[in-house]
Amino acid sequence: MTFRQRHLLGIEPLHPLEITTLLDLADTYVDLNRRAQKHADVLAGLTQINMFFEASTRTQASFELAGKRLGADVMNMSMQASSIKKGETLIDTALTLNAMHPDLLVVRHPHSGAVDLLAQKVNCAVLNAGDGRHEHPTQALLDALTIRRAKGRLHRLNVAICGDIAHSRVARSNILLLHKMENRVRLIGPPTLMPSEIGELGVEVYDDMRDGLAGCDVVMMLRLQRERMDGGFIPSEREYYHRYGLDPEKLSHAADDAIVMHPGPMNRGVEIDGILADDINRSVIQEQVEMGVAVRMAAMDLLARNLRAEGLGAA
Ligand code: NCD
Numbered sequence: 001m002t003f004r005q006r007h008l009l010g011i012e013p014l015h016p017l018e019i020t021t022l023l024d025l026a027d028t029y030v031d032l033n034r035r036a037q038k039h040a041d042v043l044a045g046l047t048q049i050n051m052f053f054e055a056s057t058r059t060q061a062s063f064e065l066a067g068k069r070l071g072a073d074v075m076n077m078s079m080q081a082s083s084i085k086k087g088e089t090l091i092d093t094a095l096t097l098n099a100m101h102p103d104l105l106v107v108r109h110p111h112s113g114a115v116d117l118l119a120q121k122v123n124c125a126v127l128n129a130g131d132g133r134h135e136h137p138t139q140a141l142l143d144a145l146t147i148r149r150a151k152g153r154l155h156r157l158n159v160a161i162c163g164d165i166a167h168s169r170v171a172r173s174n175i176l177l178l179h180k181m182e183n184r185v186r187l188i189g190p191p192t193l194m195p196s197e198i199g200e201l202g203v204e205v206y207d208d209m210r211d212g213l214a215g216c217d218v219v220m221m222l223r224l225q226r227e228r229m230d231g232g233f234i235p236s237e238r239e240y241y242h243r244y245g246l247d248p249e250k251l252s253h254a255a256d257d258a259i260v261m262h263p264g265p266m267n268r269g270v271e272i273d274g275i276l277a278d279d280i281n282r283s284v285i286q287e288q289v290e291m292g293v294a295v296r297m298a299a300m301d302l303l304a305r306n307l308r309a310e311g312l313g314a315a
Contacts, residue, residue, distance in 0.1 A: 002021070003022060003302040004018065004306070005018065005303065006125060006303075007125055007126040007127070008125075008126075008127045008128060008137055008299050008303060009116050009119060009128045009135070009137070010128060010135035010137050011135060011140050011141075011173045011180070012135070014137075014177075019141070019177065021302070022141060022295070023144060023148060023298075025298040026141070026145050026291070026294040026298035027145070027149075029069075029293075029295075030145075030294040032069070033069070033294055033297075038069050039069060039070075039071065040069065041070065041071035042304065043072035043104075043301070043304055045071075046103040046104060046304060047075070047102045048063075048073065048074045048075070048104040049077060049104070049105050049106070050064060050075070050106045051097070051106065051107045052107075052108045053108060053109045053110060054110050058265075058289060059129050059138070060129070063129060066294075067104070067296075070297055070301060072103075072104065072300070090117065094118045094121045097122070101124075103124050103125065103312070105118075105122060105124050106126075106129050107128060107129060107131075108128075108129040108130045108131070109130075109131050109132070110132055111132050112133055113131065115131040123312065124312075127299060127300070130169055133166075133167055134172065135169050135172060136170050136173050137173050138292070138295055139169075139170050139173060139174075140170070141177070141295045142288055142291040142292040142294075142295040142296075143170075143174055143177075143220070143261060143263070144177055144178075145291040145294065145295055146261065146284050146287050146288045147218055147259070147261075150259050150284055151217060151259070156182060156184075157178075157183045157217045157218055158183070158218070158255075159183055160187075160188055160212055160213055160218065160219050160220065161174060161175070161186070161220045161222065162187075162221050162222065162244065163189050163221055163223070163224065164223065164224050164233075165189055165193055166192075166193045166195045166196075167225040170222060172195075174220065175201055179202060185201075185202075186203060186206060186212050187201075187206070187212075188207070188209055188212035190207060190233075190240075190244065191207055192234070193233055209243070209246070209253075210250060210253045213251070213254045214253050214254070215253075215255055217254075217258055218258065218261065219251065219259070219261065220261045220262070221262045221266075221271050221272050222262075222271065223262075223264075223265060223266060224240065224271060237269075240271075241269060241271070244271065245269070245270065245272060246260065246271065246273060246276060247273040248273065248276055251282065260272075260279075260282045260283045260284065261283075261285065262283075262285050264285065
């Protein structure tokens with residue numbers, strides 16, 4: 001099975017076999033990244049531009065490192081300080097960059113759909129590093145790789161996604177991926193933080209952590225995304241932690257070998273107990289970061305192969 005995509009804009013267009021192909025390749029990059037000599041030159045001669053219109057620490061660093069390990073020329077554009085501030089439209093920025101002949105464009109943008117729009121205007125492969133509340137495909141893929149390595153499989157698992165689902169592109173991409181791979185997904189959180197399209201997602205919904213976590217194999221916590229809220233979604237952070245924050249007692253309702261995940265950045269004492277987050281017997285949060293680099297290497301490698309097959313990109 002090959003990976004037929006021109007871009008990586010979301011999980012939605014991916015076939016389950018394409019997901020497996022990407023994760024299998026990522027496994028080989030995990031091994032490479034654990035060696036002293038971490039270089040493979042599958043992107044040598046290619047130019048990768050990272051355009052982040054929203055603040056990011058781990059995702060941007062992860063894409064940068066992934067590109068450098070594979071030998072690409074990597075440039076980070078700080079879009080906060082760019083001509084966007086001078087009134088240039090997203091499309092004009094895209095066309096300007098396109099004229100510089102990048103091969104891979106990694107884009108994060110606060111508006112859902114902005115990355116898809118941009119992909120229609122450029123010749124290179126575009127990777128979505130998060131667009132509004134829409135999708136964050138590499139996060140879902142790195143979560144999938146983490147789960148597959150910890151549980152030995154990526155199907156017939158009970159996965160709970162907890163907290164601020166409404167504002168979360170991470171939750172959306174994960175729900176899509178986990179369903180494609182035939183897992184059961186439960187969403188747990190206050191009704192005010194559930195998305196309006198909940199009925200169409202094919203998930204079970206709970207507003208009680210203990211009921212929702214019962215027997216779960218994977219517990220995925222989400223950050224309260226204050227920057228996307230405009231008022232009264234939760235009574236107070238203390239009250240929120242009491243009802244929805246993951247602590248050892250609430251976790252005891254999940255399966256004995258349940259793993260705890262969080263995409264970061266995490267608010268200790270708001271959505272998760274700090275000691276539990278650091279407990280290497282339960283938490284795979286550091287593994288998620290490690291898998292992130294490998295998954296992004298795999299994604300860019302596969303997209304670059306497709307560019308070459310089309311006669312685009314460096315030979
Ligand atoms: C997430 C994001 O930006 O969507 N972070 C990430 O990429 N690791 C989640 C978040 O910001 O809470």
